[in-house]
Amino acid sequence: MIEKLNSNQLLAGVAGLLALGIFFQAMGLPSFGSKEASLECQGNVRSQQSTSKDDLAKLLQVEIGNSKEAVRKLLKEPYCVLPKTSLRTGTPTEREVYRIASDALEKATSQTYVVVSYESNQYQGYRFWIR
Template sequence: MEYPKSEPLISKRLMAGGAVLLAVGLLLDLHSLPSFLSKKSSGEPCQEVVQSQAKLSRQQLARLLTVPEGGKKQKVQEILKDPYCKLADLQVRVGATAQREAYPLEFEPQTWLVILYEGEQYAGYRFNIR
């Protein structure tokens, strides 16, 4: 008895089901590991308030996501404008001091976007829950 057409169908269904389970598992895992997505900021007070009324809109956030890491700092600053505040510099890797700027999200005030710069280069971002 041969079932040549049903085997590929079953394997495709198994692959699709496995992919869905994997995606759900990853989502649940990420929610249980808040340190992966953000770092609590209780130990990270602002060093200097730049613009106390600054808030980051969804549109600004969407535009920021189009700027590649390693892009120009000036490009990011044109999109985001003045930050709420500057955080303490850090040493991310040996010999490179990074500057950080923080922006509260307009649509989620407890969540802040922290931008990282190394010199005149945009080095990345992370979300910070306050």
């Protein structure tokens, strides 16, 4: 016999599904509506270029609205540049990809990148991308 679910069981089930969705998003797996399933670099790819975890920790302290030059001074040259997009209506968004330096074990299993966004040469934030 099938028992009816009470509200607590239903709430627990929904919370579990939400947790799975957040987990898959954090792991960088493409969602059904995702347009950015792979890095589509434009121009030169600097395959030897990587950013240290110490520099990444400093990036986390940079405030939104700081200049692109300030972020570039911290992170140096990007691994590559993604095509411009528009996150807000009418405002072009530039995105630069920085490969995060990792140890041998991580290199064998996956590669982690941080995508830094700018609007009007002002830092707008970052997002991790794991491949």
